[in-house]
Structures are given as structure tokens and as C-alpha cells.
Amino acid sequence: MTGPDIRIGDWTFLPPLGQLRDERRGRAVTLTPRAARLLACLAAQPDVVLGQAELAAACGVDPAGHALTQAVSELRQALRDGREDAPCYIQTIPKRGYRLSVLADVGMPGAVAVQHLGARWLLFGVLSACFIAVLAMLWPLHMANASAPRSLALPNARRIAVVFELVADERLETRLVGLGAFAAHTIATYTPYEVVQMPNRGRASARPNSGRRLVLRVVEVGRQPYLHARLSHRLREQVLLDKHYPLQLQAATMTALSADLLCALHQPLPARLPGADALDDLSATEQFFSGHYYLYRADAASLREAVNLLETVRERYPTRPEVLAMLAISLLALSDLAGGEQAEAGGETVQWRARADAAMSTLVGLSASPYFSHPLIGEAQALYSLSRGRPRQGQEMIEKVLRTRETWRAQVIHGKLHEISGELDLAADAYARAWLLRPEPTTLAWIRQLAFATDLAAIAPGLDVPSARGA
Structure with a gap:
């Protein structure tokens, strides 16, 4: 042998x-x-x-x-x-x-x-070769996205980014922010899509990992300001909606915008269109969305303006949950951002917090209201739970909000709740996400001061740099 x-x-x-x-x-x-x-x-x-x-x-x-x-x-x-x-x-x-x-x-x-x-070894060799080939094809894509945050790398087909192209005119910007918030609320409430709100003030903002993108901007048509809404499908490179609307906070404009958005997204129209339930007082509607705008600006002076406007709207509509929720958020944030030096009894801080308590107490009793589904309500409940030291309850609320609509404020609250629970890595991720959604100094101020003091240098050192502070 x-x-x-x-x-x-x-x-x-x-x-x-x-x-x-x-x-x-x-x-x-x-x-x-x-x-x-x-x-x-x-x-x-x-x-x-x-x-x-x-x-x-x-x-x-x-x-x-x-x-x-x-x-x-x-x-x-x-x-x-x-x-x-x-x-x-x-x-x-x-x-x-x-x-x-x-x-x-x-x-x-x-x-x-x-x-x-x-x-079987031959099969293993073939599979290994295929894996190496796929890896070689994907490597350039990985390198292209290497500098992007993990959560922003690839488009999410279930996510819609709502981008506001902000302008210098405060009155026009107020209406733009108001209609943008309304559009985001319509999508989050009446469609299965998630929403990311991204204001953009003429800077190269981070691209959200969204499959669809709704860009809202102010344009002039015949010397009159109009809202230009353009909804595009990023994955298919297809325009789903491209239309102009009168830049007015009126039921007619809001119902037309909501109907067009739902049709473009192939969603059934509800029996009562969003916008039809807008505040029937035009002056109150303007004040409500102005309050929304000042809350978006988020500095202490703007928060004072928001509180004053929303208190006026509340007198006219004492049982509208979204008004109470926005008022509570403004009061709680104002007490933290502007009240650091006025914590003595009888000071403004104590008054703001007492008014926030009253607004939240009324809000809780309105859970049967048809308007109680507004995302601002969950945001207010989460922030209130944070201020009362109830992180678990707050986490449940804010995560429910983030499943439908993501805003920079919600991410700041999310980060604070993680931080108070000792989950510092998750807190850092949420703070970074808030900054990407709104790279403004007031975003960092909220991160540092909301509810309790946050040491950015220790938790998210990438945000505690001169370029971020001076953005």
C-alpha cells in the first residue's frame, strides 16, 4: 500500500x-x-x-x-x-x-x-469569500460615514425630518415655526411615521437619518409671504409634495396643509382634519404660536415672553391641554434658566414653579380631552417628573414622545433623566443628539441648567468646547 x-x-x-x-x-x-x-x-x-x-x-x-x-x-x-x-x-x-x-x-x-x-469546509470557504467581497464593497460607504454620529448614518424609512428654514423677520419666523410645529404634529399623530424637528438658520446642519424630508421655508409670491412646503423621498429621490400656502395661522391654511401632507404620505383623512380644531380666535392663535416660537428660542428673555403670551391664551382657553403643556414647559425652564439667583422664598422662581404646578394639576384632569394626544403634553409630563425627582415615570413619558416626534427639547429632557439615573453614556448620547438637532448656545444652556446642573466637561466633553459654546 x-x-x-x-x-x-x-x-x-x-x-x-x-x-x-x-x-x-x-x-x-x-x-x-x-x-x-x-x-x-x-x-x-x-x-x-x-x-x-x-x-x-x-x-x-x-x-x-x-x-x-x-x-x-x-x-x-x-x-x-x-x-x-x-x-x-x-x-x-x-x-x-x-x-x-x-x-x-x-x-x-x-x-x-x-x-x-x-x-462543509468548501461551503465555509465560499461563504468566507462572499463575506470578504461584501465587506470590500461596503468599506467605502463606512469610511464616508465614519465622521457622522452613529444615529445619523443611514436613512430610516419610517422617519420624516421636518426642517424649518428660519428667516430674519421675527413675525414671519413666528408663523413659520408655528406652521412647522403644526405639520410635525399632524405627521406624528395621524401617520405611522416618526418625526424629527430640525430648525435651520442658514448653516450646514446635520442630515437626519430620515427616509423623507419636509422642508418649510418662507418665500415671496407677488410681494406676499407664502409658506413653501416641499416633501421629498430621499431613498427614491422623489418629490411627494411641492406647494405654496398663505403664511397665515388660520384654520383654512392649516387644514389644507394637513390634508396635503396626509395625501402625499398615502394616509386616510380623519373625519375632522387637523387644523379644523385650531383656536377659533385668530388673535389667540397668533399668541399661541408666538408662544411656541419664543419657547423654541429658549433663552430666559424669550421664555418670559412665552409665559406672558401663553397666560393670555390660557385665560381665553383654560381647558386646552396643549396650551397648558406649553405653559408648564416654559415656566419650568424659566425657573431653572433665569431663577438661579432668585431662589429665596417669594422670589420669581418660587412663583414660576407654583404656576407650573397649577398648570400641570389642571392638565392631569384633562386626560379625557380629544386634544390630549399632543406631543407637548408628554414632554411637559416628563419635564415635570424630572423636576420632582421621578426619573422612571419621566423616562416612560419622554420615550413615548420620542417614538413619534423628536425635538431638541425632548432629547435634553431625555438626557437629564438618564443622568439623574446614573446612565451617563446614554445621557451623553441624548445631549449630543439635542445639539445636532439644534446647534445653538441656548441648547447648551438647557443641558447645563435644566432641573439640575450638568457638568458638560465630564459627561459630554465634545460639547464643552469653544466651537460649541460660541455657535
Whole structure:
């Protein structure tokens, strides 16, 4: 019997000598001729089941007798060499035959060893090659996105970014922000999509990982300001809506905008269109959205303006949940951002917090209101829970809000709730997300001062840099 050397586990089988050698242990076992022929036949096709007739013919024994079984037993005993922990190289496959269950290396005389590859190893090699090929194709995409935050890398088909192209005219910007917030509320409430609100003041803002993008800007048509709404599908490079609306906070404009958005997104129209339930007093509507605008600006002076406007609207509409929610958010934020030096009893801070308590108390009693689904309500409840030291309740509220509409304020509150719970990595992620959505100094002020003092240098050092502070 001739042929190359065959490695089986720790053993090396030398067919010409009919011998097994273990160089590491210095052992050599001489096989019987039929056991040697059996091993040579099995090793020629490792991991392949060979029938008894084929093996009996290779061994030169009668397939009808017990000679083949005895040869298998001899071979197993030799490979085990008295070791209880030795692997079972020869496997019995009931009603089919036997197979050598290891990969055998065949050493060519005077040459480098060559492997006999079984079918599964060949499959493994093919899959590995495919994986490497796919990795090579995706690597340029990975490098292109390497500098982007993880959450912004790839488009999310279920997410719509609502981008406001802000302007210098405060009156026009107030209406733009108001209609933009209304559009975001319509999408978040009446469609299955998530919403990301991203104001943009002429700077290169981060691109959200959204499959669709609604850009709202003020344009002049016949010397009159109009709202230009353009909804596009980023994945398909398709424009879904491109239309102009009078830049007025009136029910007609709001219902037209909401109907067009729902149709463009292939959503059924509700029995009562969003916007039809707008405040019926035009002056109150203007004041409400002006309050929304000043809350968006978020500095202490603007928050004072928001509180004054919303208190006026509340007198006219004392049971509208969205008015109470916005008022509570403004009061709580104002008490933290402007009240640091007025914490003594009777100071403005105490008054603001007492008024926030009253607004939230009224709000809780309006849970049956048809307007209670407004995202501002969940935001107000989460911030109130944060201010009262109830992080678990606040987390439930803010995560519910973020599942439908993401704003920079919601992310700041989210980060604060993570921070108070000791989840500093998650807090840093939320703060970074808030900054990406609204890269303004007031965003950092909210992160530092809302509810409690946050050390940005310790938690999110990337935000505590001159470029961020002076943005």
C-alpha cells in the first residue's frame, strides 16, 4: 500500500508502513493490514459516509460477515491508544456505513501538505469569500460615514425630518415655526411615521437619518409671504409634495396643509382634519404660536415672553391641554434658566414653579380631552417628573414622545433623566443628539441648567468646547 502521509488529529498515518505515529508523544502503532486499508479508504474522502460494501471491498473482506466490523473496532482502538479522552474519529452512520469525522491532511513526499476539504469546509470557504467581497464593497460607504454620529448614518424609512428654514423677520419666523410645529404634529399623530424637528438658520446642519424630508421655508409670491412646503423621498429621490400656502395661522391654511401632507404620505383623512380644531380666535392663535416660537428660542428673555403670551391664551382657553403643556414647559425652564439667583422664598422662581404646578394639576384632569394626544403634553409630563425627582415615570413619558416626534427639547429632557439615573453614556448620547438637532448656545444652556446642573466637561466633553459654546 503506497500513498502520501495522512494527518488525523495528533496522529500521522503512513500508508506504506501501515503505521500511526504521534511525534508529540513519541508513539507509534502498527495497524493490521485490513485496518490500514480501511483507514486509507476513509481518509481519502473525509467527512463522507462510505457504505459497508465499498469499505469491505477496500479492505478485502467479506461484506456479509463481521470482518469489517472487527476492522473498524481495531482501528478505533488504535486511534484511541488507551486514552479515555481521545476523540472518536470513526463514526458509525446507522444503516449507511462509516465516515472519518476529521479533516485529514495529506503530506506529499518532499512537498508542502495539502488539505482534503470536505463539503462543509468548501461551503465555509465560499461563504468566507462572499463575506470578504461584501465587506470590500461596503468599506467605502463606512469610511464616508465614519465622521457622522452613529444615529445619523443611514436613512430610516419610517422617519420624516421636518426642517424649518428660519428667516430674519421675527413675525414671519413666528408663523413659520408655528406652521412647522403644526405639520410635525399632524405627521406624528395621524401617520405611522416618526418625526424629527430640525430648525435651520442658514448653516450646514446635520442630515437626519430620515427616509423623507419636509422642508418649510418662507418665500415671496407677488410681494406676499407664502409658506413653501416641499416633501421629498430621499431613498427614491422623489418629490411627494411641492406647494405654496398663505403664511397665515388660520384654520383654512392649516387644514389644507394637513390634508396635503396626509395625501402625499398615502394616509386616510380623519373625519375632522387637523387644523379644523385650531383656536377659533385668530388673535389667540397668533399668541399661541408666538408662544411656541419664543419657547423654541429658549433663552430666559424669550421664555418670559412665552409665559406672558401663553397666560393670555390660557385665560381665553383654560381647558386646552396643549396650551397648558406649553405653559408648564416654559415656566419650568424659566425657573431653572433665569431663577438661579432668585431662589429665596417669594422670589420669581418660587412663583414660576407654583404656576407650573397649577398648570400641570389642571392638565392631569384633562386626560379625557380629544386634544390630549399632543406631543407637548408628554414632554411637559416628563419635564415635570424630572423636576420632582421621578426619573422612571419621566423616562416612560419622554420615550413615548420620542417614538413619534423628536425635538431638541425632548432629547435634553431625555438626557437629564438618564443622568439623574446614573446612565451617563446614554445621557451623553441624548445631549449630543439635542445639539445636532439644534446647534445653538441656548441648547447648551438647557443641558447645563435644566432641573439640575450638568457638568458638560465630564459627561459630554465634545460639547464643552469653544466651537460649541460660541455657535
